[in-house]
Amino acid sequence: MKILVLDEDSATAEVLNEVAQLSGSKIINIHNIDEAKNILLNEEIDAVVSERKIGNRPAVEILVYLRKQLNKDIPFIILSSSLTDQEKEYFTRLGADTVIEKPFNPLEVFFYITEILKERKGEEYVKERLIEEKIDKETAKSIIARIIEFIKKLLGIGKKD
Numbered sequence: 001m002k003i004l005v006l007d008e009d010s011a012t013a014e015v016l017n018e019v020a021q022l023s024g025s026k027i028i029n030i031h032n033i034d035e036a037k038n039i040l041l042n043e044e045i046d047a048v049v050s051e052r053k054i055g056n057r058p059a060v061e062i063l064v065y066l067r068k069q070l071n072k073d074i075p076f077i078i079l080s081s082s083l084t085d086q087e088k089e090y091f092t093r094l095g096a097d098t099v100i101e102k103p104f105n106p107l108e109v110f111f112y113i114t115e116i117l118k119e120r121k122g123e124e125y126v127k128e129r130l131i132e133e134k135i136d137k138e139t140a141k142s143i144i145a146r147i148i149e150f151i152k153k154l155l156g157i158g159k160k161d
Helices: 010-023 033-042 060-069 085-093 106-121 123-129 137-155
Strands: 002-006 026-030 047-050 076-080 098-101
Touching (some): 002 010, 002 033, 010 106, 026 033, 047 060, 047 106, 060 076, 076 106, 085 098, 098 106, 106 123
Parallel strands (some): 002 047
16 A cells, blocks of 8 residues: 655654555655645555644645545545544544544554545455565564554653653
């Protein structure tokens, strides 16, 4: 799968990329809405994960572009912290599939993406898009350890400098 991530926090893309490696998926991390529009227009993207604002521009801009101008029905997930219930409702009303609060579980993001794609495009489509990666046990342990460290960092758990 190809997942477009719009988030200025590089740690978000890094941890999603760690999980993506396990399924042969690719994360494209973008920090600019115009560049994201260009990618959505010219590449086959399976899902979008976005912070509520990119630079000074709202994620709603890319959401409306995706749904109204491109007429694409791919999963769109808002990944943000400190959202009010009204903001969550606003994003869903405009076409976001789900809103996930930071700190987040990266596996949950992939779960939502695959479930939404199964529902809209069928299980065979999802199976074709996921490539089973053959990785050794040590690589898998390393990926899991980095994911755990990311989650600890988000939660403020662990080493104090």
